[in-house]
Amino acid sequence: xxxxxxxxxxxxAGRLTVExxxxxxxxxxxxxxxxxxxxxxxxxxxxLRDIDTxxxxxxxxxxxxxxxxxxxxxTVNAGTLTxxxxxxxxxxxxxxxxxxxxxxxxxxxKAVVSLPGGCSLGPRPVDLHIKGFAALGAEISxxxxxxxxxxxxxxxxxxxxxRPSHTGTENIxxxxxxxxxxxxxxxxxxxxxxxxxxxxxxxAGARISGAGTPTMTIEGVESLHSVxxxxxxxxxxxxxYLMAAMTAGGEVEVSGVEASALDMVLKKLREAGAETILxxxxxxxxxxxxxxxxxxxxxxxxxxxxxxxxxxxxVLTKAEGISRIRETVFEDRFSHVMEMRRLGxxxxxxxxxxxxxxxxxxxxxxxxxxxxxAGAGLVIAGLGASGTTEVLRVYxxxxxxxxxxxxxxxxxxxxxxxxx
Ligand code: EPU
Numbered sequence: 001x002x003x004x005x006x007x008x009x010x011x012x013a014g015r016l017t018v019e020x021x022x023x024x025x026x027x028x029x030x031x032x033x034x035x036x037x038x039x040x041x042x043x044x045x046x047x048l049r050d051i052d053t054x055x056x057x058x059x060x061x062x063x064x065x066x067x068x069x070x071x072x073x074x075t076v077n078a079g080t081l082t083x084x085x086x087x088x089x090x091x092x093x094x095x096x097x098x099x100x101x102x103x104x105x106x107x108x109x110k111a112v113v114s115l116p117g118g119c120s121l122g123p124r125p126v127d128l129h130i131k132g133f134a135a136l137g138a139e140i141s142x143x144x145x146x147x148x149x150x151x152x153x154x155x156x157x158x159x160x161x162x163r164p165s166h167t168g169t170e171n172i173x174x175x176x177x178x179x180x181x182x183x184x185x186x187x188x189x190x191x192x193x194x195x196x197x198x199x200x201x202x203x204a205g206a207r208i209s210g211a212g213t214p215t216m217t218i219e220g221v222e223s224l225h226s227v228x229x230x231x232x233x234x235x236x237x238x239x240x241y242l243m244a245a246m247t248a249g250g251e252v253e254v255s256g257v258e259a260s261a262l263d264m265v266l267k268k269l270r271e272a273g274a275e276t277i278l279x280x281x282x283x284x285x286x287x288x289x290x291x292x293x294x295x296x297x298x299x300x301x302x303x304x305x306x307x308x309x310x311x312x313x314x315v316l317t318k319a320e321g322i323s324r325i326r327e328t329v330f331e332d333r334f335s336h337v338m339e340m341r342r343l344g345x346x347x348x349x350x351x352x353x354x355x356x357x358x359x360x361x362x363x364x365x366x367x368x369x370x371x372x373x374a375g376a377g378l379v380i381a382g383l384g385a386s387g388t389t390e391v392l393r394v395y396x397x398x399x400x401x402x403x404x405x406x407x408x409x410x411x412x413x414x415x416x417x418x419x420x
Contacts, residue, residue, distance in 0.1 A: 002398075004391040004405055006382035007414040008364055011250035014411035018238045018256040019402050020044030020072060020231035022051070024193035026096045027170040028200045028231055029054050032076035033063060033103035034174055035204055038226035039077040045231060047072065049399045053094045057086060061104065077226075081107055088114035088145060094399075098126055099167055101149060102174030105138060110150040115142070120335060120371045128161055128168040135159045136175050136183065156181030156220055164189040164214070164300040170197050177206040179220035188216040191301040192261040196232045203227045233257035233281075236307045237401060239265045240376050242285045243311040244408060246274060247318065247384030249289070252411055255282035264304045268296055268312065272319060293321030293358055298329050310336045310377025317345035318384055319358040326353045336374035339367035343385050364389040372400035379404065383413055 025045050032040045045051060047069040055074075058065045062082030067074045084104050091097045091114040104111035116126065130147065134140050136154040140147065154175045161168065169189040176183035188194070190212050198211030204227045207219035233256040242262075245252040246269060259266065259278040266276050266283070273288030293316060298306040306329035316323040317340055327333050334354055337347050342365040346357040364387035369375025375397035382389030391397075394417070397404060405415045 001392070002394045002417050002419050004379060004382070004394055005416050005418055006364070006379065006389045006391065008248070008383050008385040008387065008389055010248065010412060010414055012245055012248045012252060012383070012408070012411040012413050013250045015253045015255065016241050016407050016411060018234045018254055019046035021193055021196070021234040021236070022046055022048055022400050023166070023236070024196040025051060025231045026054055027099055027167065027193065027197045028229065029058065029074065029076065030099040030103055031174060031197060031201055033058065033061065033078045033081070033100065034106060034178060035078055035224045035226045036107070037079065037223070039075050040226040041228040042074045042076065043072060043228070043230040044233070045072050045074045046234065046402050048402055049395070050094050050096065053090065054097060057090045057097050057100055060087070060090065061100065084108045084110050084112060086111070086113040091116050095124065096167060098129065099171055101129065101133070101147070102171040105133065105149050105151065106154060106175050106178040109152050110148070112146055112148045115145050115147060128163070128165045129171045132159045132161070132168065132172040133175060136172070136179055154179035156183040156218070158184045158186065161185065161187040163187065166191050166194065169194055169216070173197060173201065173208065173216070173218060176218035176220060177201055177208065177224065181220055183218045183220070185216040185218070187214055189300060190214060192232060192235060192258070200227070200229045203229055235261040236305065238262060238283065239305070239308045240311050240380065240401070241407070242269060242283065243308070243315050244380040244383055244413070245285050245287045246272065246291055246315040247380045248413065249287050250412070251284065251286040253282055253284040257282070259283050264302055265308055268294055268304060272315060291315055291319040293319045293323040295324045297326040300329065306330055306333060307373050309333060310374045311380055313337070313340065313347070313354065313356060314377045314381035314384070316356045316358060317343070317347070317362060317381060318360070319356070321358055323356040323358065324353055325356065328352065335370040336377045339378055340381055342367050343381055343389065345381070361386060363387050366390040366392065368392045369394060369396040371396050376401060376404070379415070383408070383415070
């Protein structure tokens with residue numbers, strides 16, 4: 001198990017280019033299962049462990065998949081699918097594998113998909129996905145940890161989500177794209193990655209409108225054709241680097257990302273004292289000498305992203321004053337708090353709110369990553385801590401960030417991966 005060793009307290013400066021967005025690439029790759037004719041070519045695919053997991057799932061289902069990691073290009077030929085079961089073994093490695101339910105059902109009339117189970121962010125049910133498919137006419141049953149959904153062809157309907165679900169919206173988009181009639185999703189997720197999936201599916205012949213708004217309309221079509229598509233840049237990776245500059249000090253320019261996808265994040269960083277300059281396809285951030293305290297509430301897009309909550313907390317550990325962060329998206333997403341306390345942070349948690357009393361300095365210690373984003377938060381806290389920080393269990397971080405240590409080192413951070 002690799003670890004990162006960070007000698008913190010050094011300012012960073014330079015330019016970083018982000019990879020394609022993991023959370024856009026995964027649904028787009030799963031969406032390629034819908035295409036019966038020919039081979040789809042997908043560009044800007046980040047060479048991450050989660051992508052490998054989904055590739056293994058597609059191969060298990062009978063699709064032919066290749067990935068050129070250097071060129072970041074994947075091809076998917078889903079002409080013949082030979083299996084309709086998504087086994088637990090692959091599902092347990094990554095919850096997003098549940099995204100194959102919609103495409104398998106739409107293509108094969110029946111899907112048997114393992115329930116993803118709990119995860120380190122809390123219970124994370126999939127009831128909204130299931131209710132959505134039931135509203136489209138699927139017969140659903142559950143047995144021994146597997147969901148079976150069947151419908152010779154799904155039928156369009158109006159679906160009301162109790163709350164916006166990112167992958168829930170995407171799963172229904174697949175089913176509705178090939179359903180008979182028109183589907184409306186009310187209270188759909190508005191994330192930029194949902195828009196990217198809609199653009200991809202529309203290029204393949206789907207008729208989706210309203211993506212990026214709470215009401216999406218999908219007119220079902222008979223079939224989709226293969227396409228060439230380039231995945232959007234990763235707003236979460238970009239946000240992580242901007243926050244790294246905030247903890248370490250200095251300035252970074254991130255490119256390969258649309259600044260509009262980070263509106264709320266940039267607003268909070270400006271409140272904390274950052275100077276930001278927006279460029280075409282990039283953002284330059286200059287960190288203040290010391291950040292100011294800010295309050296933030298995580299919320300579905302366009303709110304502050306839960307996926308950058310740990311990174312923002314890392315920034316605020318050394319800010320002047322008292323900050324409060326309320327987590328409203330996941331039940332249990334403060335696992336990094338205990339670890340940040342080991343670095344000297346003064347953080348208390350009551351229910352879903354963390355109070356961060358900014359300290360003058362953090363000092364290095366050994367800490368443990370428990371999920372992708374908690375791990376990223378610990379890395380950037382380590383950059384801002386004096387002395388040596390060791391971040392253990394970096395395999396969590398590797399699920400969502402490609403060679404993050406090399407990228408950060410390229411702008412002056414003292415961080416190394418040690419195999420152990
Ligand atoms: N929820 C339900 N029922 C459902 C679905 C969701 O109650 O059927 C709840 C969840 O438990 C959670 C909330 O709704 O409390 C929002 O969950 P959502 O469904 O939006 O999350 P997701 O689709 O499972 C995606 C990202 C996550 C990201 C969340 C929130 C992908 C592959 N995953 O998950 O990304 O945190 O949206 O924005 O897109 C990550 O990249 O590290 C990551 C965890």
